[in-house]
Amino acid sequence: MTIEFCDVTKQYPDGTVAVDKLNLTVEDGTITVFVGPSGCGKTTSLRMINRMVEPTAGQVLLDGKDVAEGDPALLRRGIGYVIQHAGLFPHRTVLDNIATVPLLSGWDKGKARKRAAELLEIIGLPVELGKRYPAQLSGGQQQRVGVARALAADSPVLLMDEPFSAVDPIVREDLQNELLRLQSQLGKTIVFVTHDIDEAVRLGDKVAVMRVGGKLAQYGTPADVLRHPVDDFVASFVGRDRGYRGLSFLSAEGVEVNDLELVEIGTSVPASDGWRLAVNTEKQPRGWLPPNSTVDGPLSEDDLVAGGSLWVRGTPIRGALDAALSSPASLGVVVDEEHRVLGAVVARQVLDVIEGTPQAS
Numbered sequence: 247m248t249i250e251f252c253d254v255t256k257q258y259p260d261g262t263v264a265v266d267k268l269n270l271t272v273e274d275g276t277i278t279v280f281v282g283p284s285g286c287g288k289t290t291s292l293r294m295i296n297r298m299v300e301p302t303a304g305q306v307l308l309d310g311k312d313v314a315e316g317d318p319a320l321l322r323r324g325i326g327y328v329i330q331h332a333g334l335f336p337h338r339t340v341l342d343n344i345a346t347v348p349l350l351s352g353w354d355k356g357k358a359r360k361r362a363a364e365l366l367e368i369i370g371l372p373v374e375l376g377k378r379y380p381a382q383l384s385g386g387q388q389q390r391v392g393v394a395r396a397l398a399a400d401s402p403v404l405l406m407d408e409p410f411s412a413v414d415p416i417v418r419e420d421l422q423n424e425l426l427r428l429q430s431q432l433g434k435t436i437v438f439v440t441h442d443i444d445e446a447v448r449l450g451d452k453v454a455v456m457r458v459g460g461k462l463a464q465y466g467t468p469a470d471v472l473r474h475p476v477d478d479f480v481a482s483f484v485g486r487d488r489g490y491r492g493l494s495f496l497s498a499e500g501v502e503v504n505d506l507e508l509v510e511i512g513t514s515v516p517a518s519d520g521w522r523l524a525v526n527t528e529k530q531p532r533g534w535l536p537p538n539s540t541v542d543g544p545l546s547e548d549d550l551v552a553g554g555s556l557w558v559r560g561t562p563i564r565g566a567l568d569a570a571l572s573s574p575a576s577l578g579v580v581v582d583e584e585h586r587v588l589g590a591v592v593a594r595q596v597l598d599v600i601e602g603t604p605q606a607s
């Protein structure tokens with residue numbers, strides 16, 4: 247389902263212009279992230295989609311149809327909505343929380359609970375948690391239940407307002423991965439609000455950067471916004487390290503893979519004054535053997551120093567640079583998808599490719 251904002255303005259009764267002539271199309275089956283500093287009108291924009299806020303001027307269209315026509319309660323029931331702290335009903339069990347919309351839509355209790363149990367599984371929580379109350383769950387689990395409840399509406403549109411902001415960074419990353427996994431199966435049209443540019447870049451097919459005063463500053467793919475910020479506001483919002491972030495999208499074509507001297511664990515190795523990479527019988531890296539190491543008997547893992555990150559050939563160039571810079575030997579280990587060693591990259595060559603690519607800056 248596409249969502250179109252056509253010249254949408256929202257002025258609150260006290261005169262605050264929260265959103266100013268917003269024009270933007272959210273494409274079907276994509277994640278669009280509204281990102282920007284506090285108070286720039288992200289939440290107001292989101293809530294105009296399900297009519298929790300009514301625009302002062304302009305229209306919001308769902309698949310070409312003005313949301314202002316028809317019953318707002320019905321509209322809301324048909325659009326999944328997830329908020330920070332999950333907003334679960336404290337006195338209802340997890341299962342009944344998830345079943346809220348099916349029950350409102352007239353499903354009988356048994357069928358609604360069965361569906362809720364399926365959804366628990368889909369979002370990766372054990373079915374036993376269904377009997378608990380929200381306070382008996384961790385913050386991350388509560389957010390997952392919030393997502394399950396929104397999915398229960400079984401609608402093509404999902405609105406998510408800072409859904410992962412209240413959990414710690416590790417749980418947050420899990421939740422983000424889970425959302426991407428779900429989306430690859432469900433293909434919903436998702437509008438996601440955050441003030442965190444990293445989250446926006448990670449999740450968004452498109453990113454809408456907004457500025458205070460409710461104006462859209464830039465709308466494009468994450469790569470676009472990072473590489474070609476339209477003005478100083480966007481440039482400073484996406485951050486000084488945007489060049490590095492942008493490397494996540496840059497192909498590594500042209501990066502040279504050099505030969506690398508390998509030694510195998512369990513075999514005896516002659517002396518050498520260079521760094522050598524130790525591999526197992528599958529040719530997967532196990533660590534580095536420093537120059538001039540003396541190894542008595544067969545090479546064991548105890549003789550090695552830990553390696554840096556690995557770069558899987560074919561993935562973006564940022565991984566190649568990370569591998570080269572994190573390697574104790576200054577040689578970034580290049581592997582195939584089964585993590586078998588293909589060779590090595592050096593930072594200088596990777597940087598030459600980056601500098602020679604016009605979009606990289």
Ligand SMILES: Nc1ncnc2c1ncn2[C@@H]1O[C@H](COP(=O)(O)OP(=O)(O)OP(=O)(O)O)[C@@H](O)[C@H]1O
Nearest residue numbers: 258260262264283284285286287288289290291441
């Ligand atoms: N009910 C309201 N009455 C008056 N002003 C409001 C109301 N709701 C929001 N605003 C104002 O509208 C502007 C946009 O608010 P909104 O919540 O949409 O921003 P936001 O980008 O989501 O911010 P945050 O990231 O802090 O949640 C702000 O200046 C806010 O103070």
